[in-house]
Amino acid sequence: MSCFSLFFKRSRTGQQQSDPYNEVFSGAENITRYSYKELAKATLNFDQSNKIGEGGFGPVYKGTLKDGTDVAVKLLSLQSRQGVKEFLNELMAISDISHENLVKLHGCCVEGRHRILVYNYLENNSLAHTLLGSRQSNIQFNWRARVNICIGVAKGLAFLHDGVRPHIVHRDIKASNILLDKDLTPKISDFGLAKLLPSDASHVSTRVAGTLGYLAPEYAIRGQVTRKSDVYSFGVLLVEIVSGRCNTDTKLPYEDQILLEKTWKCYDQGCLEKAIDSSMVDDVDVDEACRFLKVGLLCTQDISKRRPTMSMVISMLTGEMEVDKEKISKPDVIRDFRDLKLRSKATSSSSLLTSIMARSTPSSSQETTRTSITVTAISDRD
Template identity: 80%
Template sequence: MSCFSLFFKRIGVTHQQNDPCNEDFSGTENITRFSYKELVKATAKFDQSNKIGEGGYGPVYKGTLKDGTAVAVKVLSLQSRQGKKEFLSELLAISNVSHENLVKLYGCCVEESHKILVYNYLENNSLSQTLLGSRHSSIQFNWRTRVNICIGVAKGLAYLHDVIRPHIVHRDIKASNILLDDDLTPKISDFGLAKLLPSDVSHISTRVAGTLGYLAPEYAIRGQVTRKSDVYSFGVLLVEIVSGRCNTDTRLPYEDQILLEKTWAYYDQGNLDKIIDSNLGDDLDVDEACRFLKVGLLCTKNITKRRPDMSTVLAMLRGEVDVDSQEISKPDVIRDFRDLTLRSKATSSSMLSSIVARSSSPQSSSGSGDTVTTRTSITFTAISDRP
């Protein structure tokens, strides 16, 4: 993890050299430190009028540093489902990256019980609060704007997956984690669940965490993280942006509640254009929108290895790789927690049966008479995605 140490300029900030909490955050010594007092002043004592968001991590406030810089101040609440591990993961993951489609970390505060991240402030909030939110903003999300957002997010993910070493798997790509600046340039945010993936490793097994609806089924069920897990989540997001609606809407009739299922149904019927947002205006390119939807379906394929990587996805979106020659199959979808629980139990039982069968076969017997047992345990942490 030494490559995730980056020397930041320390202009007008306090470096907390004597704070005993610093001993728990090795590897972050070269990240700019703000004092808690500075951030209290910047946010007017974390006044509710400055609150701009809330997630599983804690509240986010708009602040202004003494040099006039507008910042987003992300506070780890004491009641947060996340903790020091996620805080440290985000620090290490984002401190060494610089890309136009990723949020910029200005620094952090680690002082007594306070754990705070300071990012650049983005004027137009998240996609979940604007394009997909119940209270639509005054932003005009015409087709060209949506194209630029889709391509921008794809560029950011391709950078994390293919350029950074070790590779970074974000694990929580969703509309509320795509922020927009004043030019509506998308920025991927919230790296609290990010995992580092060395070049010689195909996957890592970990506690499952994320947002139901965006989670790749193989990750949600077996806890195996790969870059293709992010590809699945991006596919869901892509279909949301084109259609202008959330992936899951329980207010709709049962057969229409899951956007991916509805998109597949229209594709299978040859009516894919029906899922395109009806609010789009004269600049809509129907053929291009249908191509984007097909890319979304390719990203959410049931078989992990058959999903395209993010560099290929980016080329498809730009029209540099033919999409119609690709085989599109029905996406695998986990509808709800009950579906997840049943499928997780079925997978555990299947794994156990397979291991027992192999251990009892004459070819695999070691003659020792030992009994082979196994235990599969998956912990799922759901993160709210309410606008």
């Protein structure tokens, strides 16, 4: 049965016949339409005590509906400039997608400039809150649980990349967007939401400090988004899950602050097992854990074409395909926003110089244009 429905239905509280949105929602009766008032009531007016997460697209609150159903309520942080009909058209493009490792959308609220999505509530919050959080969680993440989480996330992402048409690039794979149900089955949230935001919104600028570590360099510096930029983010997440720590920790000595750099150092020195979470002492399969770390390093290669597809990642994680160690080199890492600013400035200067040189050489201008088109076309296939 589909996790999402293509249409919308009125919530059980009903809407008045004079509702100006009735015509827009006409014929869309199969998903619940919530009013802003009832969602505010369900979350105690979006009280901070009910806040359960903060993603790149906005805050998430736990709410309890009038019938007792617990839900997760996401407020899109950037007010959309789209009209109601355009917003719904974008939402309907992702509403019929169903997979075990993707969250379930219950409905939405569209009133005035409010754009709110309502999902099913998952009991064990996110990986950022539990495995990578303050360690106050009662969940025991043994090795088998981590294996299932890694493979589950990989399957969900592979489905978005190859199982739907047109394919979906998530753009924001990170621990806070991996939710866990009561059985610790991972569910990817926030997929497809990029299209719901204004076209001029900078996704990087909406991030809170600390999440920059998931961004593929070509995305952070040049804004180039492909499936391979998702693969990079997954690689970072994979290393986090095996290591049991966040990708950036400024409380550690400088050489250990960036997880990818530390993991590469361990790999390069032939002691990759040192990167495995030391809190796992009983059931950890060291060889398997090291294989997962190698896959993470392979996913985070500087050149996007060297990164595997998500279907290949699944095969390597399950042992059906060998990890090609010859393709593993030192991953590219953007340490912080200062690093990003400097590298972006350098890239802009280089692009400007290339443009000036092209204009000063008329005989090569057409060839330059053809080359640019070819590069773009290849990039789109990543």
